[in-house]
Structures are given as C-alpha cells and as structure tokens.
Amino acid sequence: MSEGATATDAIAASPSLPAGETTMGELARRLRTNSEYFAIPLFALFVAAALFSLFLLTLGRSPVDFVSYVWRGGFGTAFSLQNTLQRSAPLILTALAVAIPARIGLIMIGGEGALVLGGFAAAAVATPLVGVLPPLPTLAVMFVVGTSVGAAWVGLAGYLRYARGVNETIASLLLTYVGVAIMNFFVEGALRDISNPNKPSTKPLGEAYMVGKIPGTEVHWGFAVGIALAILLHLLMTRTTFGFAARITGGNFRAALAQGLPVGKIILACTMIAGACAGIAGFYEVAAIQGRANASLAAGYGFTGILVSFLARHNPLAIVPVAILFGGLVASGGLIQRRMELPDATVLVLQGLIFIVLLTSETLYGRFAFFRDDKSGRRQ
Amino acid sequence: MNGALAIVLIAMLGGAIRVSTPFMFVALGECLTEKTGRVNLGQEGTLVLGAMVGYAVSYRSGSPWAGVLAAGAAGSVLGAMHGAICRLPRVNDVAVGIAMMLFGVGVAFFFGKPYIQPTAPRLGSIPFGAFSDDANLRSALDVNPLFFVGIAVALVMAWAFANTRWGLVARTVGDSAAAARAMGISVDWVRFLATAGGGFLAGIGGAFLSLSYPGSWNQGLSSGQGLMAVALVIFARWSPLRCVLAALLFGGAGAIGPALQSIGVTQGYYFFNAAPYILTLVIMIATSSATRSARDMPGELSTVK
Numbered sequence: 001m002s003e004g005a006t007a008t009d010a011i012a013a014s015p016s017l018p019a020g021e022t023t024m025g026e027l028a029r030r031l032r033t034n035s036e037y038f039a040i041p042l043f044a045l046f047v048a049a050a051l052f053s054l055f056l057l058t059l060g061r062s063p064v065d066f067v068s069y070v071w072r073g074g075f076g077t078a079f080s081l082q083n084t085l086q087r088s089a090p091l092i093l094t095a096l097a098v099a100i101p102a103r104i105g106l107i108m109i110g111g112e113g114a115l116v117l118g119g120f121a122a123a124a125v126a127t128p129l130v131g132v133l134p135p136l137p138t139l140a141v142m143f144v145v146g147t148s149v150g151a152a153w154v155g156l157a158g159y160l161r162y163a164r165g166v167n168e169t170i171a172s173l174l175l176t177y178v179g180v181a182i183m184n185f186f187v188e189g190a191l192r193d194i195s196n197p198n199k200p201s202t203k204p205l206g207e208a209y210m211v212g213k214i215p216g217t218e219v220h221w222g223f224a225v226g227i228a229l230a231i232l233l234h235l236l237m238t239r240t241t242f243g244f245a246a247r248i249t250g251g252n253f254r255a256a257l258a259q260g261l262p263v264g265k266i267i268l269a270c271t272m273i274a275g276a277c278a279g280i281a282g283f284y285e286v287a288a289i290q291g292r293a294n295a296s297l298a299a300g301y302g303f304t305g306i307l308v309s310f311l312a313r314h315n316p317l318a319i320v321p322v323a324i325l326f327g328g329l330v331a332s333g334g335l336i337q338r339r340m341e342l343p344d345a346t347v348l349v350l351q352g353l354i355f356i357v358l359l360t361s362e363t364l365y366g367r368f369a370f371f372r373d374d375k376s377g378r379r380q
Numbered sequence: 381m382n383g384a385l386a387i388v389l390i391a392m393l394g395g396a397i398r399v400s401t402p403f404m405f406v407a408l409g410e411c412l413t414e415k416t417g418r419v420n421l422g423q424e425g426t427l428v429l430g431a432m433v434g435y436a437v438s439y440r441s442g443s444p445w446a447g448v449l450a451a452g453a454a455g456s457v458l459g460a461m462h463g464a465i466c467r468l469p470r471v472n473d474v475a476v477g478i479a480m481m482l483f484g485v486g487v488a489f490f491f492g493k494p495y496i497q498p499t500a501p502r503l504g505s506i507p508f509g510a511f512s513d514d515a516n517l518r519s520a521l522d523v524n525p526l527f528f529v530g531i532a533v534a535l536v537m538a539w540a541f542a543n544t545r546w547g548l549v550a551r552t553v554g555d556s557a558a559a560a561r562a563m564g565i566s567v568d569w570v571r572f573l574a575t576a577g578g579g580f581l582a583g584i585g586g587a588f589l590s591l592s593y594p595g596s597w598n599q600g601l602s603s604g605q606g607l608m609a610v611a612l613v614i615f616a617r618w619s620p621l622r623c624v625l626a627a628l629l630f631g632g633a634g635a636i637g638p639a640l641q642s643i644g645v646t647q648g649y650y651f652f653n654a655a656p657y658i659l660t661l662v663i664m665i666a667t668s669s670a671t672r673s674a675r676d677m678p679g680e681l682s683t684v685k
Binding site: 107109160162163164165166167169170171173174175177178181182184185188189303306307310342343344345346348349350351352353355356358359360362363365366 | 421461465468469470471472474475476478479480482483484485486487489490493603604607608610611614650651653654657658660661664665668669670671
C-alpha cells in the first residue's frame with residue numbers, strides 16, 4: 001500500500017519524535033507498526049473522496065471545482081482560515097465529548113444536546129446578570145453554568161448506563177432531542193426577547209459582554225481552550241492513574257471490576273468530562289459567536305464531532321488537526337452551496353460517506369504484513 | 381367537561397392509530413434485524429430517506445403506492461449497505477449504524493430539497509367512522525391501510541419466527557452464531573438479509589410519514605422517531621406482536637399533546653414535544669437492568685441492553 005509508505009516517510013521526517021534509548025532500527029520498527037493508525041484512516045479519506053467525486057460527476061458537477069471551493073472557502077485566505085479555526089473550536093470540543101467516553105468503551109453521541117443545553121444555560125444565567133455584574137464575572141458565571149449543565153447532561157446518560165444498564169448510545173441521542181426541546185421551551189416562552197420579533201431568542205448579551213478574540217486574530221478564545229483541553233485530556237488519559245484505570249475499564253470491564261476499580265465513578269467522571277467539553281463549546285457559541293441562545297445553536301457541530309473523533313481514533317491530540325480539516329469543510333459549505341448550486345446538505349452527504357468508509361476500513365487493521373511487528377510476528 | 385374529555389380520548393385514539401404506524405414499521409424492521417443478532421441504529425436515517433423517496437416518487441409518478449414501494453426499496457438499500465459492511469470482521473455495528481443515520485439523513489436532505497414545496501398525492505384512508513355523525517370520531521377512524529399492513533406483517537413475522545424453517549434459522553443465528561455455523565447456516569448472509577429486510581420495513585414507515593400523517597416532506601419530519609422505535613424493540617422484548625402494542629401505546633402517548641391542543645389547552649406545548657423522548661428514556665430505564673441482560677434478548681445481542 002503506497003499510502004503506508006508515504007505516511008511512514010512523513011512521520012520519519014518529523015523531528016519531534018523522542019529517540020530515547022531505542023536504536024534506529026527499533027525506532028523504525030515502531031514507526032512502521034504505528035503508522036498503520038495513520039495510513040488506514042488516510043486511505044479511507046482517499047476512498048471516500050473518490051466515491052464523493054463519482055457522486056458529483058453523476059450529478060454533472062466537477063469534483064475539481066468542489067475541492068477548489070473547499071480550499072478557497074476554508075483555507076485559502078487569511079479570512080477563510082480564521083473562519084475555519086473559529087468553526088473548528090466546537091468541533092474539537094464535541095469530538096472530545098465522544099473520544100473520552102470511547103476510551104472506556106462507551107459510544108456516546110449526545111454532544112449536540114450538551115452543546116445546545118450548555119449554551120442555552122449560559123445565556124439564561126447571563127440574562128439577569130448583564131448590566132448588573134461587570135463582563136468578566138458574568139462570563140465566568142456563564143462558563144461555569146454552561147460547563148456544569150453540559151457535564152450533567154452527558155453524565156446523566158453515563159449514570160443510566162452504569163446504574164441501570166441503559167444503552168448509552170440511544171440514551172445520549174434521546175437526551176439531545178430533549179435538550180433541544182428544553183431550549184425551545186424557554187426561548188419561545190419565558191425567556192424570549194420580545195423586542196426581537198424575527199427569531200425566538202434569549203436577550204442579547206451585548207458587545208461588551210462577549211468573549212474577545214485571540215490577540216492578532218479573528219478567532220475567539222474557544223479555539224485555544226479546545227486545544228488546551230485536548231492536550232490536558234490526552235495527558236489525563238495517558239499519564240495519570242485515572243487514565244490508566246479508565247483504559248482498563250474500556251479494555252476489559254470485568255477485569256476492572258475484579259481489580260476493585262471504582263468503575264461507576266470512572267464512567268461518571270468520563271461522561272461528565274465529555275459533557276463539560278460540549279458545554280464549553282455551547283458557552284463559546286453563545287458568548288463569542290451568537291451573543292444569544294436560539295435554534296442556531298443546534299447547527300450540527302455535535303454530530304460532525306462524532307465523525308471527527310472516530311477519524312482521529314479517539315485520540316485527543318489527533319482530534320485537533322482533524323477538527324480543523326472538517327471546520328474548513330463546514331466553513332466552505334456556504335460558498336459551495338452558492339457557486340455550485342448544490343443543496344446545503346452536500347456537506348452532510350460527504351461526511352456520511354467518509355464516516356461509512358472509515359468504519360469499513362476498520363477491517364483492514366492487521367491485514368498488511370508491512371505494519372506487522374517482525375520480532376513477535378504479530379500485530380503490536 | 382365530559383364532552384372535552386371525549387374529544388381528547390377520541391383524538392388520542394385517532395392519534396394512536398396514526399402516530400403509531402411509522403413506529404410500528406421501524407420497530408418491526410428492527411425486530412427482524414435484532415432477532416438475528418445485529419443492531420441497526422441507522423433506522424433513523426432509513427426512516428427519513430424513506431419519507432423523502434416515497435414523497436418524491438409519489439409526486440413524480442402520481443401514485444402514492446409506487447412511492448411506498450420505492451421507499452421500501454430505498455430503505456432496503458441502506459439496510460443492505462449496513463448488512464454488507466457489518467459482515468466484515470472487526471467492524472462495529474453500532475458505530476456503522478450512527479454513520480448510516482448521518483448518511484441517510486444527508487442523502488434525504490440533499491435530494492429532498494426540490495420536494496419541500498410541491499404537493500404529492502397522498503395515500504387514501506379507509507373511513508371506518510362513516511357510521512358516526514361525530515366529526516371528531518370520523519376523523520379519528522380514518523385509518524390508513526398501511527396500519528393494517530403493519531399489523532399483518534407483525535402477525536406473519538410472529539408466526540414465521542415460531543413455525544417456519546426460516547424463522548428457526550433467524551432465531552438460531554441470533555441466539556448462537558456458533559450453533560448456526562455448526563448447522564451449516566451462513567450467519568453473515570442471514571444477518572445481511574435480515575438487515576436489508578428491516579430497512580425495507582423502516583423505509584415504508586418513512587413513506588407513511590410523508591404520504592399519510594403528517595403527510596408532507598420537510599427536514600424536521602422524523603426528528604428521532606426511528607431512534608425511538610429502535611428503543612421500543614427492547615421494551616417489546618423482541619416480539620413482533622409486542623412491537624405493535626408498544627407502538628400503539630407510544631402513539632397514544634404522543635397524541636396527548638395535539639389532543640389537548642384540539643380542545644384549546646396550549647400550555648406546555650413544548651413539554652409535550654419532548655414527552656415522547658422522555659417517555660422512551662423512562663421506558664428504557666424501566667426495562668433495563670445493570671446486572672442482568674434483558675428478558676428474551678437474542679443471545680448474540682450483547683451491545684444493546
């Protein structure tokens with residue numbers, strides 16, 4: 001497989017790898033065996049791109065145009081790149097909301113609900129505070145409330161999984177629908193801003209109460225927070241006793257129980273961390289982008305985040321580049337829609353296609369001799 | 381007050397019949413799939429795609445029944461994709477289901493955009509209430525033929541699972557793949573067919589949504605009904621007949637909101653919007669247990685409890 005070779009070269013060329021005490025031969029062997037996790041998703045992306053090109057060709061559209069619009073709308077100019085980074089912030093955070101429970105073997109897809117409800121809660125708590133408290137404490141309260149509500153929402157699905165054995169995938173998605181309904185209940189009712197007749201929304205925060213941009217850019221702080229959380233959670237899952245216990249729970253639930261690990265607490269902690277991440281995404285969508293809570297919060301970031309996490313193999317560090325890639329795709333959606341006269345669901349079709357091909361590619365792991373560990377003769 | 385209560389009850393009866401039909405089809409389809417030991421969470425996408433295809437074909441051909449068949453065909457294509465992908469080793473059927481859900485919804489929205497505006501011919505209904513002078517009762521008893529098709533499918537499925545060779549094969553595959561292989565049955569093939577068949581039924585459920593009740597195509601048409609139906613199968617303990625009962629119960633509960641609205645109770649509209657999801661969660665909590673697997677669960681179904 002040629003992709004395998006290029007992937008290995010790419011990793012070998014990067015200078016940041018720790019040489020440690022391993023010899024060059026040992027290093028090359030480890031690079032080769034680990035590059036499987038890089039090469040196969042990349043291969044899946046290529047196959048999905050080829051299938052999507054076929055799809056566009058049968059509709060009489062040019063795949064080359066599509067790629068050039070994604071480039072222009074997502075990455076080509078300073079403006080579009082900053083727009084992309086801005087949109088990748090909620091994708092990083094909602095992908096983390098999938099990745100952390102995935103490490104303990106739970107497929108949670110409730111990120112969208114936690115984002116919407118967290119964002120709504122942040123906007124709701126701000127309503128009486130705006131004009132009373134100064135901006136910074138107000139934002140702090142909003143952050144804490146949004147994060148806690150998100151954590152509680154996904155944590156609830158985690159609790160039901162552990163305490164009652166309720167299927168966490170279905171429960172978390174049901175909770176997403178409930179979350180959106182709760183927001184609509186208040187936004188179109190008690191908390192509706194009557195001065196805004198067009199779209200039911202909460203009262204606007206106002207410019208002074210919004211989160212600022214990262215200095216020198218047009219990107220809000222949610223992006224930096226997302227990257228920081230990705231690094232922190234990576235360290236938590238790989239370098240701490242808690243992460244070790246979580247990985248044992250994910251690897252073998254009964255072994256974890258037999259070892260006396262606090263499995264219930266681990267499940268609750270991981271799902272609450274997940275929900276907190278999505279809640280933070282909701283906070284930034286309200287406090288940095290929308291300025292109020294309304295139906296635009298349910299823009300589908302939580303669902304794209306599922307794909308991002310799977311493509312990154314639930315690795316928090318890998319989530320960041322993958323989220324930026326998909327942020328660009330989401331950001332260029334409008335341009336593609338206008339210039340190619342394609343429906344806005346085009347991006348959804350592409351995402352679904354990538355997801356399906358990616359999951360199909362799972363079957364390829366361990367099938368290529370190139371990636372095998374020569375010493376043991378098995379997959380490492 | 382008595383009159384109002386009667387109106388609410390009649391509206392709930394009519395709602396139970398109307399609202400339950402798509403739940404019934406999806407739940408029966410998922411029941412068929414899960415009986416063979418595989419879970420297809422993509423039924424939500426199948427339902428939405430079925431609704432779109434059914435509506436589009438009915439609009440183009442002028443025949444709503446052609447739309448129903450086309451919706452079933454589209455659903456079985458999605459089911460076949462799920463079945464074919466999950467045949468491969470090391471592939472997780474729950475995750476593939478999520479992907480199929482996103483893909484099905486995406487494809488439906490992509491091709492469905494031109495059909496949001498036009499009006500397609502809808503499925504006719506059978507006026508069982510013709511004897512009555514009461515307009516409410518008459519509209520409640522206007523029953524779509526698909527409702528009876530669904531009940532017939534459930535009866536045939538229940539009979540076939542218990543009494544036919546095919547039913548035995550399906551149950552064996554679902555209870556113990558090893559035993560089925562020892563009998564010389566191709567486990568993957570049976571599951572593939574069951575998933576494609578389950579997709580066919582879910583697609584028809586979608587056609588009911590767009591061609592009968594609510595009877596139009598838009599992007600918020602399903603909003604999770606396919607997913608709730610999958611959860612209902614657990615509640616129905618993998619029995620086709622109990623799937624019908626669960627769907628009826630669910631339809632009645634889902635009709636409370638509109639029924640109350642019909643007598644002028646508008647408070648809590650959004651609460652009643654959320655009620656079906658909360659009810660599904662409550663049902664799942666009530667029927668699940670942390671320590672034992674669900675009663676009557678096919679042995680190979682370890683992932684959904």
